[in-house]
Every structure is written in structure tokens, then in C-alpha cells.
Amino acid sequence: MKSNSRISAKLIPFVIGFVIVVAAAIWAFSSMNSGKVIPFSSIEDTIKAQKGELVTLTEKVDGTIYIDTPDGKFISHFRPNSPLVEELVQKYNIQYKYSDSSSAGYFIFGGIIIVGLTAAIILRKKGGLSFAKSKHSTAKSIPLPTITLKDIGGLPEEMKDEILQTLEIVKDPERSAKVGIKAPKGILLYGPPGTGKTLLAQAIARELGANFFSASGSAFTELFVGVGASRIRGLFENARKQTPAVIFIDEVDALAGKRKQHGGEEAEKTLTELLVQLDGGHQNEGILFIAATNRKDMLDDAFLRPGRIDFTFNVPLPDTKGRKEIIDIHTKNKRLADNVIASLDTLAESTTGFSGAQISSLFEMASRKAVREGREEVGMEDLDYAIDRTILGSTSRALNDPETKRRVAIHESGHALIQAVTKPGSVRKATIIPRGQALGYVAPLQQELHLTTASELLNRVSMILAGGVAERLYLGEHSVGVSGDVQQAKQLLEDMVDTGMLQDGFTLTFHKQDKDAKMQELFQQAIQQTEQMIVEHKPAFEQLVEALLKEETLDGTEVQAIVDQETAILI
Numbered sequence: 383m384k385s386n387s388r389i390s391a392k393l394i395p396f397v398i399g400f401v402i403v404v405a406a407a408i409w410a411f412s413s414m415n416s417g418k419v420i421p422f423s424s425i426e427d428t429i430k431a432q433k434g435e436l437v438t439l440t441e442k443v444d445g446t447i448y449i450d451t452p453d454g455k456f457i458s459h460f461r462p463n464s465p466l467v468e469e470l471v472q473k474y475n476i477q478y479k480y481s482d483s484s485s486a487g488y489f490i491f492g493g494i495i496i497v498g499l500t501a502a503i504i505l506r507k508k509g510g511l512s513f514a515k516s517k518h519s520t521a522k523s524i525p526l527p528t529i530t531l532k533d534i535g536g537l538p539e540e541m542k543d544e545i546l547q548t549l550e551i552v553k554d555p556e557r558s559a560k561v562g563i564k565a566p567k568g569i570l571l572y573g574p575p576g577t578g579k580t581l582l583a584q585a586i587a588r589e590l591g592a593n594f595f596s597a598s599g600s601a602f603t604e605l606f607v608g609v610g611a612s613r614i615r616g617l618f619e620n621a622r623k624q625t626p627a628v629i630f631i632d633e634v635d636a637l638a639g640k641r642k643q644h645g646g647e648e649a650e651k652t653l654t655e656l657l658v659q660l661d662g663g664h665q666n667e668g669i670l671f672i673a674a675t676n677r678k679d680m681l682d683d684a685f686l687r688p689g690r691i692d693f694t695f696n697v698p699l700p701d702t703k704g705r706k707e708i709i710d711i712h713t714k715n716k717r718l719a720d721n722v723i724a725s726l727d728t729l730a731e732s733t734t735g736f737s738g739a740q741i742s743s744l745f746e747m748a749s750r751k752a753v754r755e756g757r758e759e760v761g762m763e764d765l766d767y768a769i770d771r772t773i774l775g776s777t778s779r780a781l782n783d784p785e786t787k788r789r790v791a792i793h794e795s796g797h798a799l800i801q802a803v804t805k806p807g808s809v810r811k812a813t814i815i816p817r818g819q820a821l822g823y824v825a826p827l828q829q830e831l832h833l834t835t836a837s838e839l840l841n842r843v844s845m846i847l848a849g850g851v852a853e854r855l856y857l858g859e860h861s862v863g864v865s866g867d868v869q870q871a872k873q874l875l876e877d878m879v880d881t882g883m884l885q886d887g888f889t890l891t892f893h894k895q896d897k898d899a900k901m902q903e904l905f906q907q908a909i910q911q912t913e914q915m916i917v918e919h920k921p922a923f924e925q926l927v928e929a930l931l932k933e934e935t936l937d938g939t940e941v942q943a944i945v946d947q948e949t950a951i952l953i
């Protein structure tokens with residue numbers, strides 16, 4: 383103890399000098415970036431007030447926006463998911479800069495840590511502040527907005543049920559343990575950007591009455607060596623002090639990406655620390671971990687292991703009905719002209735491919751325009767303006783082209799029809815809404831080659847090819863979208879030939895030529911069979927197309943009902 387204090391006494395002048403240098407650097411940096419803090423929503427007014435004078439707008443990776451005007455400097459600390467900045471740049475005299483500002487960021491962050499640590503050491507030596515307490519004060523959970531599952535539109539009903547059931551287990555782990563169910567430790571939400579994953583995490587926390595700790599995966603990767611790992615530890619330690627708690631990490635792919643792709647010792651360390659914390663055992667009682675990503679395929683398998691991630695939910699883009707729900711949620715507190723109110727159903731139908739965030743920003747944009755132009759209600763012209771702005775340059779454009787939409791509906795109806803005809807009751811869902819790269823219908827994975835007969839396998843090939851076949855029958859030729867299907871069919875045919883799973887009995891082929899010929903034969907056979915089935919079930923097929931165009935998503939029973947109903951009429 384004595385020698386300890388002697389050492390720290392020697393260190394004090396050095397430490398103080400260091401603190402001064404760092405503080406000066408931070409001061410210089412922050413004065414460079416200081417300004418009046420304004421909310422995101424008043425950026426436009428601030429710029430407008432410059433009456434056409436040049437404004438410099440610098441956006442940082444973290445969403446902070448620095449606005450340099452002749453009137454002075456302004457800062458907005460948080461950029462919501464909104465296209466406003468892009469609009470402003472087009473509209474006003476703005477010089478726009480994007481800055482990933484890592485060096486300054488590191489510097490200031492590093493500085494804060496060093497100052498914090500030295501201060502803590504000094505204060506601790508003086509007995510002025512307990513370490514635990516000072517740490518605690520930085521460990522606030524975020525006050526939750528009053529979000530419930532009801533405020534999230536477009537979630538499939540069965541998903542809501544499943545989530546609620548899962549939460550029941552979390553709420554009452556003892557009872558669940560008695561019936562042999564283990565409470566989940568982690569949940570993964572994946573889906574396209576802006577579909578409400580963050581909202582869902584907040585709603586879950588609220589449902590559990592838990593404190594909400596939230597961070598973005600990218601926040602752990604832009605730091606000094608070892609800092610990422612210690613921030614992870616800090617996050618979990620903080621949450622453990624305030625259970626029940628939900629720890630939410632958005633963009634988790636930045637943190638838990640596949641290791642080899644990821645590279646870098648630092649990234650590796652951070653991920654390892656996350657895994658260690660997730661495995662915290664009884665320490666993690668009362669903690670639910672929720673991660674969100676747009677890129678599930680990028681995640682490391684070790685991260686996805688049960689015990690770390692126990693449930694995975696796909697949060698899809700909303701279909702027509704879902705978009706109507708989201709529209710209702712986001713118009714609840716808005717004053718709309720009567721003709722706008724009357725057009726909301728049509729709006730839901732004509733915004734295929736829009737995410738919840740895009741729908742929300744649609745109404746924000748429209749209201750701002752109405753306010754700007756002195757109207758008390760959002761009118762049709764405001765809404766049209768906002769729709770045009772949102773569709774421009776967005777991926778939803780393609781699907782709002784009626785021809786493309788029809789092609790996709792025909793393609794997906796092909797898959798769905800053949801599946802419903804050859805394996806009644808096995809269709810899970812048919813949809814024309816894009817999911818990541820692949821359009822629409824996702825066939826249940828075939829893994830049990832050994833449990834399937836040769837005819838069943840050929841039916842499967844037919845089902846896989848049915849999208850392209852339907853396009854050919856109805857539109858003359860198929861689109862490039864078919865290539866993935868063909869690859870999949872080819873793989874299956876190859877497996878069939880390799881394993882001798884053929885309808886004419888076991889056949890073994892030893893020469894590549896024989897094999898190719900056999901595959902070609904089966905391929906043609908499958909195509910023919912598919913054509914026949916589509917022609918035979920023409921009324922059902924066309925009904926499926928119409929239904930998909932209207933509803934965009936049909937669940938398995940709806941598909942089956944259309945197909946069976948037709949069969950009933952035929953009989």
C-alpha cells in the first residue's frame with residue numbers, strides 16, 4: 383500500500399501534464415466543431431434562414447451533422463432514417479461533405495478515455511470517488527419510447543404470436559424450466575433496412591419491463607486496439623447491474639461477421655469478447671440479448687449457435703396489408719385532407735417494396751412541405767411530391783412498374799402452383815416482395831435426399847423450374863431472374879443422377895457423358911411436366927397471379943385453397 387502511493391505520487395506531475403495536453407487537444411477539436419445544438423427537424427429552417435448564402439453541411443458517420451453558415455455554426459446530433467439531407471442539398475446552396483472522421487473520432491475518444499482513466503486513478507487514490515460509482519454513472523440505459531407490438535405494422539401474425547410466446551418463457555423461466563423449456567438467451571432479427579427491427583427490440587424490452595441498452599455494431603469496430611472488447615464487456619456489465627435488461631446491438635454484422643472475411647486481430651478480439659459475454663452463464667440471468675442485421679448470411683456461425691442466439695426472426699418488407707397498417711400508424715397524429723384519407727388504401731397498393739421507414743418518411747416529408755407552404759392539412763400534392771421523392775433512386779421503383787410486378791407474380795405463381803399440386807399442404811408462403819437478393823417464393827430446403835422418392839425429387843425440380851416455365855408460357859420468354867432457379871435444379875438433378883435416384887430404377891452412370899445426357903433427359907422431363915401442370919390448372923394459376931398482384935403475399939393455406947377450389951369445380 384505504501385509503495386503504491388509512492389509510485390502514484392511520482393506519477394502525478396506526469397499525469398497532470400498529460401491531462402492538460404489531451405484536454406487542450408480536445409478543446410481545440412471541439413471548438414472546431416462547436417455550435418448551437420439544434421434538432422434534426424429544424425435543420426431546414428436554419429438553412430432556409432441563410433437566404434441562399436452558401437452553407438457547409440458536414441455529416442459524420444455517426445449521424446452528427448455540422449452546419450456552418452454565415453449566421454454561425456449549428457450541430458444536430460442525430461440523423462434519423464430520413465432522406466432530408468439529400469433533399470436539402472438539391473434544394474439549397476449547400477456544400478455537402480461526408481466525413482468518416484475516424485482520426486478526429488479516435489483522438490477525441492482516446493482523449494476522453496485517457497482523461498477519464500487518469501482522473502479515476504487520481505480520484506481513487508484520493509478516495510474521492512469510488513470506481514464502481516463513476517463507472518455506474520456512465521451506464522445509463524436509454525429511456526424507452528412507448529412502443530408496443532401494436533405500434534409496429536406489417537409483422538406477420540404468426541411472428542407476433544411466436545414472439546409473445548417466447549417472451550412468456552423469458553418472463554417465467556422457472557415455470558418453463560419445469561416443463562423442460564430453457565429460456566432463450568439471444569434473439570436475432572434480420573431483414574431489410576427500415577423494417578422496424580429497432581422498434582421491435584424496444585417493444586420487446588417494454589413488454590418485459592426491462593431496461594434497454596442499445597449500441598450499434600459499428601461502434602465497436604472503430605476504436606483503439608482492445609477498446610472494442612472492453613466496451614462490449616462494459617455494456618454487459620452495465621446491463622447486469624440493471625436487470626431485467628435487454629441488450630440490443632444493431633448492425634451486428636459489423637461486430638460478429640464471419641471471421642475469415644473479417645480479418646484483423648482487433649475485430650477478432652472484439653467478437654471473442656462478445657461470445658465470452660454471451661456465454662456468461664448465471665451472470666446473464668435477467669438479460670435478453672437482441673441483435674439485428676440486414677445481412678444474416680455474413681454472421682459468424684459461432685455467434686449464431688444456440689445458447690447465444692436461440693431464436694431468429696425474419697422481419698420482412700411489408701406487403702399491401704402491412705403497409706396499410708404502417709400508414710395508419712404514421713397518420714394517426716397527422717391532419718390529412720379528406721381526399722388524402724380516401725386515397726390511403728390506394729397508397730398502400732402502390733407502394734410495393736417500401737419499408738416502414740420509407741412510409742414513415744413519406745408522411746414526414748409531406749407534412750413538412752404542407753407546413754412550409756402554409757397549409758394546415760397534408761394535401762394530395764404534398765403526398766405526391768413525397769412519393770416521387772422516395773421512389774426516385776430507391777429499389778422499390780422496379781416493383782412499382784406494373785410490367786415487372788406482373789412478371790414476378792407469374793413467376794412466383796408458377797412455383798406456388800406446382801408445389802401445391804405435387805405436394806398438397808406443403809406451401810408455406812408465396813410472395814412477390816423482394817427478400818434480399820432472391821425474389822419471392824422460398825422453397826423449403828431439401829436436405830433429406832434419402833427420405834425422398836425419385837418422383838418426388840423430379841416434382842421438386844419441376845417446382846423449382848416452374849417460375850421460368852410460367853414466364854415462358856405467359857410472356858413468351860423468361861427473365862434473367864431464372865438463372866438461380868436453374869442452378870438449383872441442376873444441383874438437384876446432379877444429386878439424383880449421382881446417387882442413382884431415378885424413376886426407372888437404380889441406374890449408375892460412370893461416364894461424364896452419360897451423366898450429362900441423363901441430366902438433360904430429366905431436365906426436359908421436368909420442364910414438360912411443369913408445362914402440362916400449368917396448362918391443366920390454368921384457372922387456378924391465373925387466380926394465383928391476380929391474388930399475388932393484389933395481396934403480394936399469400937400464405938400456404940390461401941394458395942392451397944385457390945388450387946383446391948379449382949379442382950373441386952373441375953370435378
Ligand SMILES: Nc1ncnc2c1ncn2[C@@H]1O[C@H](COP(=O)(O)OP(=O)(O)OP(=O)(O)O)[C@@H](O)[C@H]1O
Nearest residue numbers: 533534535575576577578579580581708738739742
Ligand atoms: N413496421 C413498422 N411499423 C411502423 N413504423 C415503422 C416500421 N418499420 C419502420 N418504421 C418507422 O421507421 C423508423 C425506422 O425503423 P427502425 O429503425 O426500427 O428500422 P430497422 O429495421 O431497425 O432499420 P435498420 O436496419 O436501418 O436499422 C421507425 O422509427 C418507424 O418510425
Ligand SMILES: [Zn+2]
Nearest residue numbers: 793797849867
Ligand atoms: Zn424462381
